[in-house]
Amino acid sequence: ETGVTQTPRHLVMGMTNKKSLKCEQHLGHNAMYWYKQSAKKPLELMFVYSLEERVENNSVPSRFSPECPNSSHLFLHLHTLQPEDSALYLCASSQTTGTPTDTQYFGPGTRLTVL
């Protein structure tokens, strides 16, 4: 089983839709992350969860709502998105947070297009 899986791999949605992205890690890690990767921009950290508690929220608009029901699963709920939210959304996990040398394992990402 691949370490970090994400579904769906591709998603097209209208601005009024509500959808959710799912991430699952099979590595026994305690920390999970959501990143946004847009063309010509650096990877942006959106949210960090440690032991199911949110520890970082980098000024992300409220139309993005994360949920971490347990240490293996992470969701990103989307509603009333804008076309500029179109991007590759990457999930990652690591053993812990708070250690600058932690290894993050990334999933393959969900390619989101907002029409």
Next chain:
Amino acid sequence: TQLLEQSPQFLSIQEGENLTVYCNSSSVFSSLQWYRQEPGEGPVLLVTVVTGGEVKKLKRLTFQFGDARKDSSLHITAAQPGDTGLYLCAGSNTGNQFYFGTGTSLTVIP
């Protein structure tokens, strides 16, 4: 926001050539990581450096952390088509926040 600028942004070379990619910042980091991302996949960690002046080698890849821990370089010897991908550097001080660079897209032509 702690910015990491990578250069060059794009690089296309012939198989067998050598190349160097740079990652520069005005900020000091406790650690700096290099990742490679292939199309349709997430980034994969190549190396972590933590000590100023540190040099690490991974087969044909040589990574160096600047003495002041503000910059880093990645040197590839005798590039191969399998080295093609997007190379990303990322710096961190706390472990909760990793600041990623702008990326270098490398194409190695057979």
